[in-house]
Amino acid sequence: MFTRLFVTAVVVSALAVPWSPAPAGAIANGTGVKDGDHRFAVLLTMTGLPADDGGTRDSWCSGALIAPRWVITAGHCFRDAGGRRVSRTVAERTVAVLDRTEPRGPGGREAEVVAVVQADGADVALAELRDPVTGVPTIRVAGDPPVRGEVLRLTGFGLTGADGGGSPPDRLQTGLFTVDAFGDSLVETSGREPHRDTSPCPHDSGGPYFRESPDAPPVLVAVVSSGPGCPHTGPDLSARVDNLAGWITETTTSQRSTVPVAAAGAGVGAAALVIVWAVLRRRSGTGGSP
Structure with a gap:
């Protein structure tokens, strides 16, 4: 998994700028956000x-x-x-x-x-x-890199069904994801809760992956970038923000x-x-x- 992520990162780096990855959308098999939560x-x-x-x-x-x-x-x-x-x-x-x-x-x-x-x-x-x-x-934007194995929350307004189907959600969606690996500019995450195939979909692009703590405000780690069709198990790619903090x-x-x-x-x-x-x-x- 770690090796594959860095192979992906190298391929992306070799592309002529500007880079236009396959976009990702809303969260499939996630849950609706309660009013007043994740107001950012x-x-x-x-x-x-x-x-x-x-x-x-x-x-x-x-x-x-x-x-x-x-x-x-x-x-x-x-x-x-x-x-x-x-x-x-x-x-x-x-x-x-x-x-x-x-x-x-x-x-x-x-x-x-x-x-x-x-x-x-x-x-x-x-x-x-x-x-x-x-x-x-x-x-707040993170100042330190992702940690392999840490759990991040994602929110998004993307589709809630398979690519080419579904409809915009009536409510902001969310799910938990595990960091599998990370490179110089990318983070690889996989669905964790509420299901293993919880995954970003079209129009979740730009959605925030963030750390949560019971005694501290949330911290932004990455934003949705690209991935396969949804829903799916296995990894999606997001863009790191800690190395862009300055x-x-x-x-x-x-x-x-x-x-x-x-x-x-x-x-x-x-x-x-x-x-x-x-x-x-x-x-x-x-x-x-x-």
Whole structure:
């Protein structure tokens, strides 16, 4: 297992940048999150993405709030028509839905994504929000590497069925995973609870894997990157964040905002998001992760 992970890492490193891995989605055979738990979890809705036929499509990713104005997610959630990761939004509108366990439920916050910064050599991106979000807890980025055998929790808004089937979840999903091995930029995890085949699915991309402790806040270890069809037993690959901690801190604390001067608007309202989510449900059978 350990050897195979590093073979995968070497192959990925040999690919020409930008790297565009096979995306992963929501959590199959997981459990619904209780209201008020894991409030840092983020749903990123994307409407008006360029489609292969010259039209547009809609999609979504998962993520986590790491600073009042910043969401961490998978780098491949922002890629151009050629599949290349880009440091910009690619949809006509990208909205972060925060502090809302049920995507179509009441409450929570919504904030428009106005800029994107891609990590070098890792499937990680930081999405900047137009306005800082207050009153919602953030998750701290790990400063130390994963530990083989440790148990991590994953949350995500991806599909809950096999690839090409299922539908967006009515509620944020979660499950526990065991770290099998890790490399310079990747972490290999396998489902643990509630089932051995608990696994990320399409649109779980960018979902946070994090450590839990009864006497300390959660700590972000990795974000969902790629894996086989779901549900399945065995490993998935996620992108480490501890070795990006310096870059993340520098980006999220910089006094120079990356927000374009011409950007305008203040995000969509709850009613508009319900309409967007309904469209996503109808299109989930043919659309993939961004």
